Amino acid sequence: MNDKLYKILLFASALIIPLVCGGVIYALFTDAYEAFQHFGFLKFLTSSDWSYTQGDEQYGALPFISGTLMTTLLAIIFCIPFSLSVAFFTGEYFRGTKIATVLGTVTDLLAGIPSIIYGLWGFYTLRPIIMSLNISPQGSGVLTASVMLAIMIIPYVSSLSSEFIKMVPKDLKEGAYSLGATRAEVVRKIIFPVAGSGIFSSYVLAIGRALGETMTVTMLIGNTNNIPDSITSTGNSMASIIANQFGEASDLRLSSLIAIGLILFLITAIINMIGKMMIKRARIS
Amino acid sequence: MTNTRIKRRLAKDKLLLWTIYLFAALTTVPLLTILGEVLLRGYDQLSWEFLTQPTPTAYKAMKAIEAGDSIPGGIANGIIGTMIMLGMASICAIPLGILCGTFLAENSKNRFAKVVSYLTDLLQGTPSVIIGIVTYIWVVVPMKGYSAIAGSVALFIMMLPLIIRSTEETLKILPSSLKESALALGGNKVRVMLKVQLPAAFGGIFTGVLLAISRVIGETAPLMFTALGCSFIRWSVDKPISAVPLLIWEFFNDPNLQQLIWGASLFLLLFVLLLNITAKYIAKKWNQ
């Protein structure tokens, strides 16, 4: 095989990616079209009806958009103390030691557990705890799903942030110590500001992950089609309504579900793009 | 005055240290309890019969529960379905992913490559449930039915970006002197790639493939709309088929079959962890 053929082969195989992406976008747009056309794009986004009474079908994405945003936001908040601690543990305090390797391995393994198993654990272990604490009577809901989502994204965020904490030059830290700073002061006033943009971007990428997480949320959020009015109330996320109803849906309802999928796809794509851009910039500086 | 101030600062220092200790330790709790729970509740179900028998019907299971017996049958239909779909997805995704990753590594400044690289990120970040929807539109609708083929397509799309990225990254960190010295010896680009670069990158690429498999093997949502599930062992690729995560979902929803959840979860968890640990081990060996 000569070089020219080789080049063509590589080029041709790289075409698969634009092809698949184009196909994804095309398929989502064409099949969501019916719903957008029927309800109007803005109406679909802002309506909170979800009823499939024959002859008077009403579908709107608002409950699911708010469910998704609520679970994601709460998950990020819950995961901050844990992921920051793990990141500083492995990236600064115990950098290069055996215990850091152990903790790193543990979090790596946590990242590998399938989301359906997280869901089971959430359902059979976490939900009873939430019930027994009298936080909510049925145990499932936005809060339960968020706690589980937080556990799922901790490994991802902490290994990314730890990378940026490790990149803070040793010279800089010693410079601060030489002025009489304690370790906590070096962490707060030197490492944190310097690694801050990188750490922040790892949280943005984690949002991208949490938005589309399906099975865990489906098993824990309670599966009701309303806008959650408190953190303990039940609801549905964009991903969980699709998981729950896609199999039984047809016609307008199917199109509405695909429309929700399209919205989820676009939000995730935008968040991921922002996160990747930020992380690139943080890596360069 | 100075002394109390120093004491206060040192106390704050200690406080931060212990906070970090505490939260880092707490993070390991979920892993330990997940492992513990799945292990404790699942280990007595895991048997030869469990791995070789198909799922019982809800009626059979109900009868067994009424009689006070353990539920007969197992998850063989799921294991075989998973293997078939994973096999078909891998056969396509591994070579294509390696080729595409090679393209990105060789042409990093090329405009088209930049677009491809960006779209790879896009695809990798796409929620798996959406891959499920799209595969449904692409494959299930035209074929007028759920099938193993549809499931494989969904897994293929999810594996592709993972393999591309790991190939690209591994090839990029190879010293350029390796390629240059091989080219200087008069090899053409294809030979240098096949005989020098790819073998040198083998460890990294293999790790990437293992991790890609471990990522998609537990995927449930996309298979729900493509492979659907099937309660008996099936070898044909154009009919609905089961998978281990699909079975877990089924057991979760069927009160009669709930006992089987833990055995199936244990099997899946062990498989995923084994893949992860192997991948980590190979990556470590390769880095030395």
Place this chain on the structure above:
Amino acid sequence: MESIIPILEFKKTCVSYTKQTMAVKYVSAAIERNTITAIMGPSGCGKSTLLRAANLMHNLYPNITVTGEILLNGENILSMEPIEVRRKIGMVFQRPTPFPTMSIYDNVLSGFTLNGIRLPKEEKDITVERCLKSVSLWDEVKDVLNKKGTFLSGGQQQRLCIARALAMKPNVLLMDEPTSALDPVATKHIEELLLELQKEVTILIVTHNMGQAMRISSRSMFMYLGELAEYGDTATMFSSPSDERTKSYLTGKMG
């Protein structure tokens, strides 16, 4: 009292990285007040290691142990709180390390911010001006005080780092090859500065540049394989070294 007790004194100071190997072996030396003392020696001889011991930098790394005594005004710093010691003994590193997220102004004051000390605005202004003037950087940067410290040239950055250390009014200033990353012009500038500064602060400087030691220091230490081979007046050491190892290093047979 003050004239009897040396400002800084090493007493049988040893530093070891592992149990078997000692990087600094039983160094004893008294540093004279308001002088510049140079530490010379081939690379890997332990000169930086000795210097860093005086600032308790080794405390940051759990596998390094320091034994013996290091006295600051007669008090053994090895049994003192590191953060207290480091305020009294400033340090300037090989590479300039202005804090990239802080402005020039804040960099000078970083010692205070890091130590959680809040100064009133006027005092801040006075300190910044005094310190930047004493490293003769004031005229160059007085209009850009709000710019990041990393915008400055290498020589200016290093002078900023010296100003930052001086702001804490240290008794001793340790310098670890402060000019090795700089061009000759910037180096000359810093050397002139150090000669000025010795009036206010005692300086201990590690250098591999014999010319530099000769130009600025009045006392010199020569270290070899972790031991202090010779310590005395710089002029005497260069004209008639008493130790064989010093002699062969100075005549270029070694290192």
